[in-house]
Amino acid sequence: PSISGVKANSTANSRLYVYEIEGLGQNGEASNLNVPIRRSGNMFLTVPYNRMNQEMKRIAKLGGKIVSIRPLVGDTIENNGSAASTAQSASGDTDRPMTQAKPKEQKKKVPVNIYKPKEPYMGACLSNDELVAEGGIGTVRHLKFDLSEGDMYYLEGQSIGVIPEGEDEKGRPHKLRLYSIASTRHGDDVDDKTVSLCVRQLVYEDPETEETVKGVCSTYLCNMEPGTKVKLTGPVGKEMLLPDDPNANIIMMATGTGIAPFRAYLWRMFKEAERQANPDYRFKGFAWLIFGIPKTPNILYKEELEALQAKYPDNFRITYAISREQKNEEGGRMYIQHRVAEHAEELWNLIQDEKTHTYICGLKGMEDGIDAALAEQASKSDVDWEEYRRAMKKNDRWHVETY
Ligand code: FAD
Numbered sequence: 001p002s003i004s005g006v007k008a009n010s011t012a013n014s015r016l017y018v019y020e021i022e023g024l025g026q027n028g029e030a031s032n033l034n035v036p037i038r039r040s041g042n043m044f045l046t047v048p049y050n051r052m053n054q055e056m057k058r059i060a061k062l063g064g065k066i067v068s069i070r071p072l073v074g075d076t077i078e079n080n081g082s083a084a085s086t087a088q089s090a091s092g093d094t095d096r097p098m099t100q101a102k103p104k105e106q107k108k109k110v111p112v113n114i115y116k117p118k119e120p121y122m123g124a125c126l127s128n129d130e131l132v133a134e135g136g137i138g139t140v141r142h143l144k145f146d147l148s149e150g151d152m153y154y155l156e157g158q159s160i161g162v163i164p165e166g167e168d169e170k171g172r173p174h175k176l177r178l179y180s181i182a183s184t185r186h187g188d189d190v191d192d193k194t195v196s197l198c199v200r201q202l203v204y205e206d207p208e209t210e211e212t213v214k215g216v217c218s219t220y221l222c223n224m225e226p227g228t229k230v231k232l233t234g235p236v237g238k239e240m241l242l243p244d245d246p247n248a249n250i251i252m253m254a255t256g257t258g259i260a261p262f263r264a265y266l267w268r269m270f271k272e273a274e275r276q277a278n279p280d281y282r283f284k285g286f287a288w289l290i291f292g293i294p295k296t297p298n299i300l301y302k303e304e305l306e307a308l309q310a311k312y313p314d315n316f317r318i319t320y321a322i323s324r325e326q327k328n329e330e331g332g333r334m335y336i337q338h339r340v341a342e343h344a345e346e347l348w349n350l351i352q353d354e355k356t357h358t359y360i361c362g363l364k365g366m367e368d369g370i371d372a373a374l375a376e377q378a379s380k381s382d383v384d385w386e387e388y389r390r391a392m393k394k395n396d397r398w399h400v401e402t403y
Contacts, residue, residue: 258362
């Protein structure tokens with residue numbers, strides 16, 4: 001049922017947002033909007049999620065400028081857990097610009113390089129399972145490693161380094177390769193003793209010799225027998241951390257193994273909640289996964305993802321772009337950017353909520369098409385996407401890790 005991704009999200013659709021508008025108060029245009037004006041001349045307008053775009057256009061037409069957008073919860077404006085103020089009486093004193101999403105403390109407690117290449121952690125491979133179903137393209141493995149000895153720990157969204165056995169053609173030890181962590185900080189067994197990776201075996205044809213070349217580290221990992229001890233380093237990475245706020249909305253755009261960090265997020269949001277593994281993190285926001293893969297058998301973690309969606313239809317939505325099976329509007333292959341373009345209005349509405357964080361992970365270059373689709377939508381509300389995205393990035397609401 002989720003292949004087309006058309007499932008509506010009732011939670012998001014019923015939400016209300018408060019626009020703070022500048023530039024209409026003095027000229028009498030405010031009467032057109034029928035909203036309270038505060039002393040500064042700014043006014044507030046409550047807008048349902050599904051009318052956000054229309055209202056933006058109307059305000060722009062009247063010559064107004066939207067200076068902030070905040071979700072309205074109950075009759076209060078949500079303000080990142082800090083003192084909330086009522087919509088009617090918001091004085092602006094506690095207001096923050098819409099792109100200012102979260103405090104930075106989180107970054108301080110992020111573990112980095114507990115193990116370095118000179119002294120890596122030796123972790124035994126506990127399991128190595130194929131993720132591509134029959135008829136799919138290539139090999140992608142889910143590998144779990146033992147962390148029960150030593151000091152390694154990590155957060156969702158970080159990566160682990162792997163140093164393959166052997167030497168390169170110059171006789172030097174191989175360099176480390178990074179892999180996004182696919183498990184939550186508690187590990188797949190929720191015992192804080194493992195880390196899991198999602199590894200695609202790199203196979204390509206050498207353009208000169210036309211020989212088939214297999215990637216060193218990915219082949220080493222994909223062919224690994226359980227029991228093998230592996231040199232692990234890290235963790236590294238602060239780009240893809242989840243916000244602490246359980247009310248945040250999380251848009252996830254993945255291609256291929258780019259699903260790895262999102263699996264970790266989703267397990268944290270939903271699966272671990274069932275096991276009460278994170279008493280201080282009860283996800284109440286809306287998570288939307290847009291997942292690009294070549295064929296249905298290549299949908300990594302398909303059963304688990306769809307089981308989550310079936311169980312949490314109001315909080316989790318999946319949209320697939322299956323390039324070799326589905327067609328885009330022009331009749332070509334359906335890539336992730338085509339799905340983003342199809343859903344651009346909804347995505348843009350969601351993105352403007354300061355509680356929304358957008359994550360892109362997977363193939364290098366995938367962000368360009370996504371950018372183009374969102375830029376087109378933003379321009380309909382007279383917003384310069386480049387500028388908007390830069391502000392989001394600055395405020396930790398736009399996250400990209402492609403390789
Ligand atoms: P190598 O033996 O190192 O070969 C790679 C080299 O082959 C390339 O540098 C290029 O020179 C050449 N090459 C590759 N493709 C072609 C081609 N089509 N034509 C010609 N030459 C080519 N990978 C995952 O599978 N899962 C992950 O979750 C993951 N997460 C990552 C996270 C980060 C932050 C980064 C930076 C990378 C991530 N990677 C991930 C990629 C991973 O680090 C390795 O790059 C990948 O596994 C290939 O390594 P390898 O040793 O197998 O290939």
